[in-house]
Amino acid sequence: MVAPTPADASEVRSSPAPDPLAVSVRGLRMRYGDRDVLRGVDLDIRRGEVLALLGPNGAGKSTTIEILEGFRRRSEGEVRVLGHDPQYVGDDWRARVGIVMQSWRDHARWRVRELLDHFGRYYRNARTTDELLTAVGLTDQATQECHRLSGGQRRRLDVALGIIGRPELLFLDEPTTGFDPESRLAFHELIERLRATDNTTILLTTHDLVEAERLSDSIAVLINGRLITCGPADQLVREVGAKAEVRWVEEGAVQRQFTSDPSRLVWELHCRIDGPIDGLEIRRPTLEDTYLRLLRQEQVS
Numbered sequence: 644m645v646a647p648t649p650a651d652a653s654e655v656r657s658s659p660a661p662d663p664l665a666v667s668v669r670g671l672r673m674r675y676g677d678r679d680v681l682r683g684v685d686l687d688i689r690r691g692e693v694l695a696l697l698g699p700n701g702a703g704k705s706t707t708i709e710i711l712e713g714f715r716r717r718s719e720g721e722v723r724v725l726g727h728d729p730q731y732v733g734d735d736w737r738a739r740v741g742i743v744m745q746s747w748r749d750h751a752r753w754r755v756r757e758l759l760d761h762f763g764r765y766y767r768n769a770r771t772t773d774e775l776l777t778a779v780g781l782t783d784q785a786t787q788e789c790h791r792l793s794g795g796q797r798r799r800l801d802v803a804l805g806i807i808g809r810p811e812l813l814f815l816d817e818p819t820t821g822f823d824p825e826s827r828l829a830f831h832e833l834i835e836r837l838r839a840t841d842n843t844t845i846l847l848t849t850h851d852l853v854e855a856e857r858l859s860d861s862i863a864v865l866i867n868g869r870l871i872t873c874g875p876a877d878q879l880v881r882e883v884g885a886k887a888e889v890r891w892v893e894e895g896a897v898q899r900q901f902t903s904d905p906s907r908l909v910w911e912l913h914c915r916i917d918g919p920i921d922g923l924e925i926r927r928p929t930l931e932d933t934y935l936r937l938l939r940q941e942q943v944s
């Protein structure tokens with residue numbers, strides 16, 4: 644190892660610290676005609692973080708992602724993705740970003756292996772086709788024409804195309820739509836590997852709340868073009884305060900009560916029954932309960 648010269652040392656000292664944020668969004672607005680679809684979204688995603696963007700149909704998730712990908716011009720706001728404004732980026736930036744869009748790119752007559760070989764040539768440090776086929780479980784379909792793949796297999800091919808260039812930042816817009824449970828599990832393991840081995844930052848949208856909870860560090864909820872909340876799933880569950888369900892059997896019948904303080908209810912039951920509580924079950928609120936409660940609150944307000 645060569646010791647740095649004083650000049651090298653000063654360079655090391657003066658080089659700026661890497662930006663800890665992969666994505667930074669402030670005051671993002673999008674208007675289609677006279678309709679406001681995004682109404683002032685602020686969002687940060689740290690490098691190496693997996694963030695799940697949740698929201699009902701039409702909330703503006705794909706619009707947000709397409710703006711971050713540089714495919715859509717925003718109406719207002721500041722957006723930085725990997726240190727750049729995605730409206731003004733070139734091929735070098737594009738090579739650092741992986742994209743799995745909602746709609747499938749049609750390469751119907753291409754064979755799976757040919758397609759992956761072809762796109763791999765665009766990247767300096769592409770994954771090999773065999774590595775990709777194994778990663779997404781399409782080895783047996785390698786010589787098949789794309790139009791003969793099932794819906795779930797096509798989606799897996801999309802994922803393979805998204806990670807082909809070892810992206811620093813990966814956008815996944817409803818990646819597991821149409822996956823069977825086994826492929827879904829394999830996909831989850833793939834995302835966990837990408838994150839553990841490559842420190843890939845991932846922004847994904849999904850309507851599957853179990854998937855969101857399993858894969859992400861943070862959950863952001865977009866409703867009517869506004870980001871209602873953002874944070875780790877357990878924090879959201881605590882903050883939103885959906886109620887726990889307590890069940891027990893009393894006088895031969897199943898009883899059920901929703902409460903924000905289940906331990907107090909159990910204590911009261913214990914005092915009243917004065918003995919063991921038959922069939923006692925406590926179901927803590929899930930991310931789904933929390934999300935549905937947020938949706939209802941927003942519809943009422």
Ligand SMILES: Nc1ncnc2c1ncn2[C@@H]1O[C@H](COP(=O)(O)OP(=O)(O)OP(=O)(O)O)[C@@H](O)[C@H]1O
Nearest residue numbers: 675676680698699700701702703704705706707745
């Ligand atoms: N090009 C467009 N022109 C006009 N309106 C659009 C356009 N693209 C999207 N929209 C509208 O913007 C709103 C947000 O759409 P978007 O696709 O971002 O929602 P989403 O949250 O991704 O929904 P989903 O969960 O159904 O995919 C919808 O009402 C949609 O109809």
